[in-house]
Amino acid sequence: MTRSDTKQLLMHYNVWTTHRWLRIQGQPPEREDLVHIVDKDGLGHSYELHYVRVVPSPTPTLTPTRSPTPTVTLTPTTTITPTPTQSATPTLSPTATLSPTVTSTPTVTSTPTVTPTPPPTETSPPTETPVCDHSGDANLDGQLSPGDSQLAFQIYLNCEALNPGVDAYCAADFCGFGRVEPCTDAVTPGDALAIFRAYLGYSDPCNAKAALNKTGKSQPAETWLQATHDGQAGTVTVVLETIVGSGGLGAWGVQLRTNGDLLELIAVDRGTLDPGWLYFGGSEPGPGKVLAGGVVIDPLPPGTTGSLAEFTFGLLADVIIDNPTSLFSIERLEDDLAAQE
Ligand SMILES: [Ca+2]
Ligand SMILES: [Ca+2]
Numbered sequence: 001m002t003r004s005d006t007k008q009l010l011m012h013y014n015v016w017t018t019h020r021w022l023r024i025q026g027q028p029p030e031r032e033d034l035v036h037i038v039d040k041d042g043l044g045h046s047y048e049l050h051y052v053r054v055v056p057s058p059t060p061t062l063t064p065t066r067s068p069t070p071t072v073t074l075t076p077t078t079t080i081t082p083t084p085t086q087s088a089t090p091t092l093s094p095t096a097t098l099s100p101t102v103t104s105t106p107t108v109t110s111t112p113t114v115t116p117t118p119p120p121t122e123t124s125p126p127t128e129t130p131v132c133d134h135s136g137d138a139n140l141d142g143q144l145s146p147g148d149s150q151l152a153f154q155i156y157l158n159c160e161a162l163n164p165g166v167d168a169y170c171a172a173d174f175c176g177f178g179r180v181e182p183c184t185d186a187v188t189p190g191d192a193l194a195i196f197r198a199y200l201g202y203s204d205p206c207n208a209k210a211a212l213n214k215t216g217k218s219q220p221a222e223t224w225l226q227a228t229h230d231g232q233a234g235t236v237t238v239v240l241e242t243i244v245g246s247g248g249l250g251a252w253g254v255q256l257r258t259n260g261d262l263l264e265l266i267a268v269d270r271g272t273l274d275p276g277w278l279y280f281g282g283s284e285p286g287p288g289k290v291l292a293g294g295v296v297i298d299p300l301p302p303g304t305t306g307s308l309a310e311f312t313f314g315l316l317a318d319v320i321i322d323n324p325t326s327l328f329s330i331e332r333l334e335d336d337l338a339a340q341e
Helices: 058-062 068-074 082-086 098-102 105-113 118-128 146-162 166-172 189-200 205-210
Strands: 015-022 030-037 222-230 235-243 249-257 263-270 279-286 289-300 305-315 329-335
Touching: 146 166, 146 189, 146 279, 146 289, 189 205, 189 249, 189 289, 189 329, 222 329, 235 249, 249 305, 263 279, 263 289, 279 305, 289 305
Parallel strands: none
Antiparallel strands: 015 030, 222 235, 235 305, 249 289, 249 329, 263 305, 279 289
16 A cells, blocks of 8 residues: 555555355345555655455365365365274364375375286296297197298298288298397208208208308308390390309309399399209398399309309480490308308
């Protein structure tokens, strides 16, 4: 309260308020709110009243029907029922209900229901580490057959498309060890050959393969690429030339890389070295990536010279290629073609 000559009037001393309901008989109740001012030498002056918005006092907020926030905390009228068990707090005045909300620690007691859940998650890790059995039973039918061998070869050529599960991939990686993830280059034509040898009754099929591949001490085959461009046909032919190493050649795989925007695989044919492949084939899993491989029971003898495969690519653009061989590179060699470790 300020007087027009800036004099401040003291609240509760010079200024106070009264509030009441006037209930006159025959009339509806009427609210009366008055401001009373006691001042000296106030004649000729005006008075300015400053009102401040009063923050709702705790008492009204406790009425559950009005303020939303307390109603959330106070709605558990059931939480009051536990208080009788304490018998010490019989006063159920609104202020007293504050302590129950604090003792809403009962909601903390709900955490025990959360703690039981961790134990099951502890039991799940064992199931996350499956054992890779490398059984060779790639089709998971419980027995070893030429079909498993053929499937292993197909997994090598078309793993992404076949999308074998972990179990099938594990089984197809017959001569591998440890845990393997599908399509990680673990399954090779050598695995297909070893599965077939196991089916035939070889006592140590993987060692028979090992004698032919990179894990053995034999000299690997020499390999290189030779490409020619047929301008009239619009094709490029790449030949995989080989001199068989000292261990012979029973299983081989090769991964070529080329320009996928320029070339598209049309065919993979057998080269001049054709011992009567048990399995032979090629694929283009993605643009510019080409796989090929072969498996034979009786290996090609050391020193054999010739081509293993002939790849035909279609040109996707009308261009003149000076050095077609430079368009190709060998990205991976498998088994009898791979370098010794
Ligand atoms: Ca099987
Ligand atoms: Ca393998």
